[in-house]
Amino acid sequence: MKKKHLTILDLARQLGISKSTVSRALQGHHQTSSVTRDKVLALAAEAGYQTNLIAQGLKKQQSNIIGVIVPDIERPYYASLISSMQQIAIQYDFHMVICQSKDLFNIETEVLQSLLRLQVDGVLMVHSKETQTFDHIEKVINKGIPVILIDRSQSSFDIHRVENDHFAGGFAIGQHLAQVGCREIAIIGGPAHLKMSNLRIEGCQAGAASAGVNITSDKIYYGNFDRKTTLTILDNMLAAEKRPDAIFTVHDRGAIEILKQLEFRKIIVPDEIAIAGFGNETMSKYVVPSLTTVEQNPTKVGELAVATLIKDILSRETPVIQQHFVQVELIIRDSTRKEIPRNIKNRTPISEVSLCNESTVVNTFKRLFAEPPAITVRAPGTVTVCGDHTDYHDGILLSASIDKEIYFCLSESPDDHCHIQSLMSGERVDLPFEDLHSISNGCCHWITGVIEAFQKANFRVRPFRMVFGGNIPLRAGLSSGSALQCGLFFAINNLYDLGLTKSELIRLAHTVNYTQSEMQTPIMNKYAAMLGKRGGFIKLDSQSMEFEYLPFPCEKYAMILCDTGVQYGPEHAQSHTRIREGREALECIAEKYPFVRSFREVNNSMLLATKALMRPVIFRRSQYILEEIARADKSVTLLDKKQITRFGAGMYATHHALREAYQVSCPELDFVVDWTQQQTGSLGAKMIGEGFGGSVLSFVKKPVALQFIEKLETAYLQKFGFSPTIYPIRMSNGVSILA
Template sequence: MLSTHITAAFRQHFSSAPVLVRAPGRVNLIGEHTDYNGGFVLPAAIDKEILFAIALNGTSSARLYSYDNQEHYTTELANVQPGQPHWANYLKGVVAQFQKRGVTVPGFDCVFGGNVPIGAGMSSSAAVECGLAFALNELLGTNLERMDLARMAQLAEHEFAGVQCGIMDQFASLFGRPRQVVRLDCRSLEYEYFPFDTQACHIVLCNSGVKHSLASSEYNTRRQECEQGVSVLQRHYPQISSLRDVTLQQLAAHQSEISEVVYRRCRYVVEENQRVVTACHELVAGNLAAFGQQMYASHAGLRDDYEVSCPELDVLVEAARPLPGVYGARMMGGGFGGCTINLVVPAQVESFVAAMKAAYQQQLGRELETYQTTIVGGVQVLEPAVVPS
């Protein structure tokens, strides 16, 4: 078990008895690239997770050990700065957020590791940030709310990892519930849970095997393009603060004032917000087939209007479409690689995986890795860690 390995590693490298915290990765069923535009998203926490064993050490240093990289790193807490190794930035960024709130962070020892695939769009970075934020909140008795921890984890990624992410990933890791998806309004931060019938439908992720080398730079470009569209529309509609406020009619009325590329970016976001709302109605109605149609439409928009897909992701979505028991499929995450998310009838999962592997090999000559995931609860302290003697 992962928890046993992490606690054993902690005992090997450090001496005290740690607190053990589990922080899940996430999937996003629909609502991609809407979060930083003040829109709606529909994520869920999943059973791929990062585990933390952490304890105060009575010094002024954080002694970190990445179990997956088999790598140590120590930093003085009085002056945390981004640097190398890159993995430590996610942790140092969280410490800096506590310090910005006036919290003195004493020295601590930390071993962390997990099974969230890196680069597959399941938000391993958010799990790392949220796990440490939650653990420090427990150890230091700071009594911060989960939403505060989500904001702090998001800012850690902005300021120390250099990615201007929205808040969805951190929110999903902290606010997940078993057998439910959660619709987050990324502007007001209001949220609502919707039932997800894990007996009727399984989530299968197909990893394109393509690393999103373009994702960070293109992500920031997409943000700028959306902001350009908003600035033009604000001249006519001062009440607009983000694409969340824009209707397709308003966008069409001023299409001539916006470049063709920016128009398509904005149209995608406006339509995707509506798809999330529609998809939630279908979940309540128990109509998974109609929910799946919104997923296919989401992928088409990401491919054609937002242009963040890639040939490998497109092949996977089209290969899934005709297979028996598939409700819907689309690319998930920032784009340019990573996974597709597929909703599949449980009895058909095995044949689905076999067919997808064969299709990917046949069409692109590539091996396909797949993951079956379950929707679980958010970040939590596990039972007091049993440390092997």
């Protein structure tokens, strides 16, 4: 016989009092006497009375019940997710009803209806892998019941989303596989409609592309997260004409199954094929070899999801739709631990290299935000051909903007958050606008300085959505820092119609340097990035801040860039030391010549007369500054007179002075410059950037340019044991709007 639930009426009858009195006593109402309350509570405890949450919810119009739907409760990830949710729910006196869909759409719709019958206040949901239509979820939202989608958030309507940063995780995997030398990378995804899987695939493609490895569509396979499909795909991969040297599966279980199969087939991992997964499930560290994977953060996802849902339940205002991305972490284990090939040792860190084009940035924006950007901006890299390191000392400089660029796609944010995706590092930021200052490191931290500069100048900047990336290699001496700053200043100025000129934006950008030290860039680079013109150099007098354009015969000479692949080491910090040394030299000169305020007021006789007041190293630095200012002034005259051969000789002189007197070069840079000086058709060459590594810029007669590149690559490989990256560049216009 079915046991009847004890009700308030039953308690009232036994005690001979009214239902309302019993109800008030159970709730601890102040109008109930302590004697009556004690009798009611004692009988309720003795009889096993349970509060009817549904009935209570109907009365209060709030049940304090949250419905949770996950594909599989037994999976460790979902178990951790639910546990973290429950901890937060209990703090707010909410209860949870947990259901599983078994990754089937029909069960998902059934349990969602069951939760509605239980009068839940809201739903937290990881939809099934079969789910492609979302009418059942939209109907719930239209009834005023908030729903938050977790991880597999691919619906087209406005809804809260909380997910691990799948794109960033895929990016880290693709980048890592390319870094260890994999060139034929294949990917096994989930169902083709599943956004979570596609984000991991696209991230892997972008990460590999950042290292120069292209994962084409024929290398991408779509499965169903099951063993049979995974093995069929593996058979097809191994039977292909070009077998992959790395396989990334978007879930750990598939990767572990592949590890077993490759062992059975006597294919050595990672020597023959490297394997990587996603999820960091328990077995991933115990299989042999242990599995490289991406660790998700179910605890953070669960806490954030339930806190957001409860906030919406308790709020009387229409909620602002938010999308939260939780940081993930690459876990490198034995399944990808190959010996790094010799030709990429000592190269610039892959995590700091960007190789993507305008269409990739635009398409990523459309994919993330389901609409095209309001504005697309390009910002070029720059090269300086003379006057290096003198803009700190009122010098004269010649620079050009080039066709290596960073692209920015922006639109206003529909909420109070900034949503930012970097394709240069895979990093994603999703923060309230007022909390952007909390970005203290990472590839996006410089954005804080840009926004603060606008605000200090009394310009109102509102929350925005942005995707940025490009093809300027970082630390190659191409002024990527200036491109980032100038591009964002220009984009925000146009997005919000602030009305600033490019010259005003340059001055505003230069104020950032003193608070955002890692993004400090010479003002010449900003002028070139903002105001450069195709077909010539921009000359800047850094004392008066006057500039002019000087044409160059680009139709006769090719610009060849040789990226040595040498990283800036600890010596990089010495660029700031050089600035201080120059100022110290000026102070010594001013002791004898009190009227001196600038190196532009110093001549060689004055320098020699104060040599005894300086340390030897300070004298060398001041000698370089004085000579380079004069050399730059002479270069301007040579260009005016079209004496191009003598202009090229000045580039060699600048490099030799940077090596000997300013001491910012390195053996690899010196080798390239010295080698070019012996080549027929070479006009001039010098290091570019701050020094201590980076690139050499050469001007070469166009008929011999291709042969020049081939011979230089061979000579460099023979000398240092690895190949440099050599490519032609062209002068371009400064920052501009593309769309």
